[in-house]
Amino acid sequence: MAAPPGVDQIRMSPRIPSPGMRAPQRRRGHERVAALLSAASSCFVEKGYDAATMTEIAARAGASIGSLYQFFPTKEALAEALIADHAEALYGHMERLVVQTPGWSSDELAARLIRTFADYRRRHPSFVVLVEAGGSLPSMLGRTIRHRIRDYLSQILAIHAPALAAGDLRPAAMVVQQLMKAAVALHNEQPASLRQAAQTQLRSALALYLKDLAEQRQPTA
Amino acid sequence: MAAPPGVDQIRMSPRIPSPGMRAPQRRRGHERVAALLSAASSCFVEKGYDAATMTEIAARAGASIGSLYQFFPTKEALAEALIADHAEALYGHMERLVVQTPGWSSDELAARLIRTFADYRRRHPSFVVLVEAGGSLPSMLGRTIRHRIRDYLSQILAIHAPALAAGDLRPAAMVVQQLMKAAVALHNEQPASLRQAAQTQLRSALALYLKDLAEQRQPTA
């Protein structure tokens, strides 16, 4: 189930057309779009949003530049289509986590959260690149997604630490979110042994924090 | 003592020229270099490394494009000079922290670490932009600095958690480093009340982790 390196897993099934993207009408069109998104993804990962060029993306997809613009009217639209695709997948993961949270200890929850995000980042490397892309990609999508992820995390925390004051929910979710980013960032570290040790440590830090949240104010009850 | 928004604090005293930068030799030159670095810093912060243009940087510094290139032969050299300057300041902070660590509890250490990094990021916003800049800024400096910061954190942990197994030192330092990045990232969040609550939570998470490290294996003693 591993993706070829540098190529994100993009849904090839009929997609909800993102805004700014013309919906392909036929089978042939779908293949094109998938190839274009895949090419875009690997370009963005390898060179970053700014340095990736529409011409090269088209070439890598075996398409002409005109063809690329037929489906994605701007570079930004292309990036946003990718982000939207990736976000959809991430939302799915989060929803599954929310459902499963009730049965988990802090240790288990910590492990699942970190594994989910680390795996996601391995499978969707371009997501990170695009969401972190500086002022050059002036999309609001990143912000929206971050907030939605934060919502999922809030739900999870509400389940895991039911006694937590309502006002502490979002700040805690923000911290957990940052720890997820950390888990993702650690994936770049070399050598592998160090990376794994660090990930173990991070899991431990997260577990401690989650346990603390879960125990908070419970004596009050 | 706060810097004007978007303008990093740049040393105006005679600088150690970074590699690739031509050193000014007259007073006029030093002033120019300071103005150029300051202009560069704000441009990079506002637009990111790629989108910032040499032309605008020169204009903002009230200099001609030729003047800019007199001292910084490439855009990359300019960015690296900035990074090097900022890194020097950061090293200074870290050294002070190392010295002070012995007297601190986990709570105090967590608070100091987070405050140091959050303040630093407020004073040197361009540092973050440049160190995180993607493939477009192909400098190795970021890597070097990250490793050196990690060294400082290892020292701090060795003092704070003397019983920690030597092999766990660096992984733990990596985790702390990621938490510092988190503290820095939280500085962008709005509104302020949420940001402060999140920072409190982060401090708590870090304190828990540090305490856990400090207590580890101590029963053995």
Add this chain to the structure above:
Amino acid sequence: MAAPPGVDQIRMSPRIPSPGMRAPQRRRGHERVAALLSAASSCFVEKGYDAATMTEIAARAGASIGSLYQFFPTKEALAEALIADHAEALYGHMERLVVQTPGWSSDELAARLIRTFADYRRRHPSFVVLVEAGGSLPSMLGRTIRHRIRDYLSQILAIHAPALAAGDLRPAAMVVQQLMKAAVALHNEQPASLRQAAQTQLRSALALYLKDLAEQRQPTA
């Protein structure tokens, strides 16, 4: 059949794309490429390789600068495409000379050689400029072509002076090649009467040399 002054004769038929040049694929593209090569040729002749600018070449061809770079990714590639075209023509002339050599006296051979080169230079003025261009055009093509021309001359000499020692063939060819360069250079001289007289003299010098080569060691036979 004379070309307009300063404009080389460029093949308008589908060209073999030189290395580094993107091949046009539509009719419009072929016309563009021909216009661009022609404009480049006259610019190079008038100003030399260094002083000719891509901007002016594009303008002279009635194309935008982007169009120029679409087909020739660098100034050097443009020059090399020109050189390669011209070289092809020159090789054709040389092959015809080789075939005809057997029937000629030294006087005739001298006249034909000189006429061939002088005519060629009148029709392909940019060839000379580009092949002699100094370090600024770091192409290896010039070298290659020079050697190949020398090979043709060696063949001609082997036919014309069959008794010549094999080891003397290439040195003699080099001398003949230099005399060809001289014939080409004389084309710049003014006034015309002087030029013609000089060319007559040069023909005579070449004829003497060829005759001497042809007679060499023949008593041995």
Add this chain to the structure above:
Amino acid sequence: MAAPPGVDQIRMSPRIPSPGMRAPQRRRGHERVAALLSAASSCFVEKGYDAATMTEIAARAGASIGSLYQFFPTKEALAEALIADHAEALYGHMERLVVQTPGWSSDELAARLIRTFADYRRRHPSFVVLVEAGGSLPSMLGRTIRHRIRDYLSQILAIHAPALAAGDLRPAAMVVQQLMKAAVALHNEQPASLRQAAQTQLRSALALYLKDLAEQRQPTA
């Protein structure tokens, strides 16, 4: 007596100031000028007239750019000063040849001519570069020098071939001049064995031509 490679032999003795060059007033100035000319010479040889930069020339001479412009108000003036110096040396050689011509056979004359020019080019490599420099160096000096050399050659031919019709003198001188250029060009050829063989051949061609000139119309007398 060999010059360091790549550095022309420039007169260090008080020089006749070229037009456009301010005469240095004192000893110190002379050294400066000599260093600057030497640096310029090697730069021009290595990179060609266009690619050589005033900044690098100054740096190589251990001088500041301001200092360079103190003595040579433009790049062109610098090149012309160099040319003028070299030309002076060449004129000296030619004058000595003229004086010695009467005693020489055609073979000897050919050998002497070729040796003179080949040696000269080895000692003054920048002369060739500058005189051949294309439209970028719009000096008339090259033309003037070429004509003066042609005059010397005419004198030599008048002595060596006294029966030659007056109208044939200059055309013949032009041909000899081209052969000298050939001798100079052959100096670049590799390997050395081939170069020497070619030079022998060239000497033979020149000798044949000179002998022919000398014998011409003599039966008439």
Add this chain to the structure above:
DNA sequence: TATGAATGAGGTTTCATTCAT
């Protein structure tokens, strides 16, 4: 629809030359 050609503003960088100290 698909393709490749066309566009041109704008980016980085160079360098001869001038100027102020």
Add this chain to the structure above:
DNA sequence: TATGAATGAAACCTCATTCAT
């Protein structure tokens, strides 16, 4: 006089985007 800073026109080249076939 000597130095290094300042200048800015202009060079090469890129690339998102549009157009014509």
